[in-house]
Structures are given as structure tokens and as C-alpha cells.
Amino acid sequence: MTEKTTDVVVVGGGVIGLTAAVALQERGARVTVWAADDPADIVSTVAAAVWYPTHTDEDPRVLRWARETHAELSRQAADGVPGVVARATRMLLRHPYAGPPWWAEATGDLTTEPAVTPYTRLLRFTAPTVEMTPYLAWLTERVEAGGGRVLRRRVQRLDEAFEAAPTVVNATGLAAGWLAADPAVHPVRGHIVLVANPGLTTSMRDEDNPAGMTYVHPRRHDVVLGGTFQPGVGDTGPDPETAAAIRRRCVALVPELADAPVLGERIGLRPARHGGPRVEAQPAGPDGGRLVHAYGHGGAGVTLSWGCAAEVARLALGD
Numbered sequence: 001m002t003e004k005t006t007d008v009v010v011v012g013g014g015v016i017g018l019t020a021a022v023a024l025q026e027r028g029a030r031v032t033v034w035a036a037d038d039p040a041d042i043v044s045t046v047a048a049a050v051w052y053p054t055h056t057d058e059d060p061r062v063l064r065w066a067r068e069t070h071a072e073l074s075r076q077a078a079d080g081v082p083g084v085v086a087r088a089t090r091m092l093l094r095h096p097y098a099g100p101p102w103w104a105e106a107t108g109d110l111t112t113e114p115a116v117t118p119y120t121r122l123l124r125f126t127a128p129t130v131e132m133t134p135y136l137a138w139l140t141e142r143v144e145a146g147g148g149r150v151l152r153r154r155v156q157r158l159d160e161a162f163e164a165a166p167t168v169v170n171a172t173g174l175a176a177g178w179l180a181a182d183p184a185v186h187p188v189r190g191h192i193v194l195v196a197n198p199g200l201t202t203s204m205r206d207e208d209n210p211a212g213m214t215y216v217h218p219r220r221h222d223v224v225l226g227g228t229f230q231p232g233v234g235d236t237g238p239d240p241e242t243a244a245a246i247r248r249r250c251v252a253l254v255p256e257l258a259d260a261p262v263l264g265e266r267i268g269l270r271p272a273r274h275g276g277p278r279v280e281a282q283p284a285g286p287d288g289g290r291l292v293h294a295y296g297h298g299g300a301g302v303t304l305s306w307g308c309a310a311e312v313a314r315l316a317l318g319d
Contacts, residue, residue: 004164004165004166005030005164006030006031006032006149006164006165007024007029007030007031007165007166007167008021008024008029008030008031008032008165008167008168008169008316009031009032009033009034009161009162009164009165009167009168009169010024010031010032010033010034010168010169010171011034011155011158011161011168011169011170011171011172011179012033012034012035012036012169012170012171012172012173012175012295013033013034013035013036013037013039013140013150014136014171014173014301015049015132015135015136015139015301015302015305016171016173016294016295016297016301016305016308016309017033017035017169017171017172017294018033018136018139018140018143018150019139019305019306019308019309020169020171020294020308020309020312020313021033021139021143021148021150021169022139022142022143022146022309023306023309023310023312023313024169024312024313024316024317025143025146025147025148026146026313027313027317028317029167029313029316029317030147030148031143031146031148031149032148032149032150032151032164032165033143033148033149033150033151034151034152034153034155034161035150035151035152035153036152036153036154036155036172036175037152037154038152039133039136039137039140048192048215048217048224048226048227049129049130049131049132049135049302050087050089050127050128050129050130050203050215050217050224050302051066051069051070051073051127051128051129051302051303052089052127052205052300052303053066053103053106053300053303053304054207054229054298054299054300054303055188055229055272055298055299055300056103056276056298056299056300056303056304057276058102058103059276061279061311062276062277062304063102063103063105063106064307065304065306065307065308065311066103066106066300066303066304066307067105067106067307068306068307068310069302069303069304069305069306069307069308070106070107070108070127070128070303071108072306072307073086073128073130073302073306074086074126074128076128077128081135081138082131082134082135082137082138083130083131083132083133083134083135083138084128084129084130084131084135085128085129085130085219085220086126086127086128086129087126087127087128087129087201087202087203087217087218088124088126088201088202088203089123089124089125089126089127089202089203089204089205090122090123090124090202090203090204090205091122091123091124091125091204091205091206091207092115092119092121092122092123092204092205092206092208092253093115093119093120093121093122093123093207093208094118094119094120094206094208094209095120095208096120097112097120097121100112100123101123104123104125107125107126107127108126109124109125109126110123110124110125111123111124111125112124119206127203129203129217129219130302131219131220132302155179157179158170158179158180158284158291159284159285159286162284162285162286162287162289165289166285166287166289166290167289167290167291167292167316167317168284168285168289168290168291168292169291169292169293169294169312169316170291170292170293170294170295171294171295171312172295173271173295174187174269174271176271176278176293176295176296180278180293180295182273182278182296184273184274184275184278184296185271185272185273185295185296186231186232186272186273186274187231187232187233187234187269187270187271187272188229188230188231188232188233188269188270188272188298188299189228189229189230189233189234189235189236189267189268189269189270190226190227190228190229190230190267190268190269190270190299191226191227191228191239191242191243191246191265191266191267192224192225192226192227192246192265192266192267193224193225193226193243193246193247193250193262193264193265194222194223194224194225194262194263194264194265194266195222195223195225195247195257195260195261195262195263196221196222196223196260196261196263197218197219197220197221197222197223197260198223198256198257198259198260199256200216200218200223200254200256200257201218202218203215203216203217203218204216204253204254206249206253209249209253211245211249212227212228212245212246212249213226213227213228213229214226214227214246214249214250214252214253215227215250216250216253216254216257222263223257223260225246225247225250225257226246226250227246228242228246229270229299231272234269236267236268236269237267238265238267239267243265247262270298270299270301271295271296271297271298271301272296272297272298272299273295273296273297273298275296276296277294277295277296277297277298277300277304277308278293278294278295278296279292279293279294279308279311279312279315280292280293280315281293281315281316290315290316290318292312292315292316294308294312
């Protein structure tokens with residue numbers, strides 16, 4: 001048998017795969033990442049990438065991942081990691097207020113106050129935001145600086161990775177539907193519009209807007225306007241009507257955006273899973289290896305990334 005030169009192959013080069021690779025290296029593992037696509041072509045790059053467990057059901061394990069990720073991204077923002085900024089966030093609620101949301105404790109600073117009709121409550125908290133292009137490049141550099149490799153390789157079977165390492169992490173997003181034979185995996189179409197930033201520094205959310213979910217997330221040079229959450233829709237073609245509707249909702253929420261020039265739009269497919277993210281280990285491979293699944297995070301990949309990565313590392317290395 002050929003000697004294996006790496007301890008773990010992470011299949012998938014998005015934010016889940018790369019953070020898992022870093023966490024594994026921090027525990028002493030030799031790691032290789034197999035990425036099927038260029039970073040510019042993956043859904044992680046399209047993401048608005050703001051900490052918030054959007055369309056994620058309450059679950060103690062998910063709450064732990066969210067809390068750990070909020071803490072880690074906040075540290076990275078303070079340390080000047082490329083693309084990471086801690087932003088004041090305002091979330092307007094329309095439904096009857098029954099207490100803080102299940103994820104509130106993960107923020108560490110959420111407060112509430114009455115709001116003006118049609119809203120019932122205003123939530124204030126700090127949320128890390130991430131510009132994904134520089135951040136994915138930073139993660140890649142961190143893997144390589146730790147002695148790991150990030151290679152371009154597309155697999156047809158997860159067993160291929162066991163030829164290179166005794167442990168494999170399946171962070172393949174939507175592809176996990178067929179690679180792991182998991183019918184619960186499905187796409188959720190997301191659509192955002194980018195406009196020039198007129199000087200905004202605070203993120204705004206109106207998740208309950210009857211016309212569609214509405215959020216405004218400033219970045220250094222632009223503002224992300226969103227959005228859509230369309231389960232089962234796999235089309236990524238342009239949609240001018242939806243883009244115009246998103247912009248109208250966001251301008252109504254933040255009037256300062258009225259004259260902001262449109263810079264472009266992005267459409268991607270969130271890798272969702274009925275029943276929530278799958279993060280678990282199982283025996284696999286021809287030589288009694290270990291397969292760790294880490295997929296199905298939907299629109300909360302960045303939000304859960306570092307907490308999930310720590311759990312993947314524990315499962316992969318048997319801690």
C-alpha cells in the first residue's frame with residue numbers, strides 16, 4: 001500500500017471546508033483540501049456573509065456553533081483579518097414579541113426596545129460581517145502557511161479521497177446530495193443586489209417584510225441589498241424584476257440608498273438540508289478510515305463555520 005502523506009483530506013474548498021482545514025491543522029493534523037472550483041465560482045463567494053442564523057431551526061448544537069463562531073469572527077475583526085468587520089446591527093420585528101430569539105445569547109450584547117408601527121420590536125446587536133473574496137484568500141493562505149495544500153480536484157466518489165488519507169471530511173455543499181446519497185440536501189436560491197455605499201455603517205434587517213425578506217449590509221465600498229430565500233429553486237439566471245423589488249424594499253427600509261448607483265447583482269444556491277446541517281462521523285474507506293460529514297448549512301455557513309470546524313476536528317481526530 002502506498003504511504004499516505006496527509007492525515008486528512010477535506011473535500012470542498014468553501015468556507016466550511018477551509019475553516020475545518022484550519023481547525024484540523026491547529027490540532028496537529030497534516031491536511032490537504034480538494035476544491036472542485038475556483039473560489040470566484042463557489043457559493044461562499046456570493047454570500048452576503050453576515051453573522052445571523054437565517055432560516056436555521058433552534059438546536060443546542062447549532063447554538064453552540066453560532067456562539068463559538070461569533071466569538072472567533074469578533075476576535076478576527078479586532079485583529080484586522082482581511083474582510084472581517086464587527087458591525088452594529090438593527091433588526092426590526094413585525095410579529096408579536098414573545099422574548100429574545102433563540103440565538104440571542106450567542107451575540108453577547110443583544111438588547112431590545114419598542115418600535116414604531118408596523119414593527120413591534122427593535123433588536124440591537126453586534127454582528128461580524130465578512131467580505132468573502134479576501135477572507136477566502138486569507139483562509140487559503142492560512143492553510144498553506146500551516147503546511148497544508150489546497151488543490152483543484154473534483155471527485156466522483158468520496159472514496160477517492162481515502163487513497164490519499166485515512167480520514168476524509170465531506171464539506172461538499174450541494175454536491176453532498178449525491179456524493180453522500182442524502183436526499184435531504186436541496187438548493188435554496190439567493191439573490192442580492194450590490195450598490196455603492198453612501199456612507200452607511202449599520203446593518204439593517206426586516207426579515208418579516210410581507211413583500212420579501214429585506215436586509216441592508218454595508219461593506220467598505222458597497223452595500224449588500226437582499227434578498228430571496230427560495231427552497232428548491234436551482235436557476236441562477238438573471239432576474240431583473242426580483243432585483244428591482246429587492247432594491248425597492250431596501251430603499252424603503254433605508255432611504256439613504258435611494259440614489260446609490262447599482263454595481264451589480266449576485267445569484268447563488270445555498271446548500272440547505274432538511275433537518276439541519278449534518279455534522280457526524282462514520283467508518284468508511286477500504287482500510288477502516290473515518291468519514292466526517294460537514295454540509296447542509298444553508299444560508300448560515302459563515303455563521304456556523306468556526307464552531308462547526310471545531311466539532312469536525314474533534315470528530316476527525318477522535319478527541
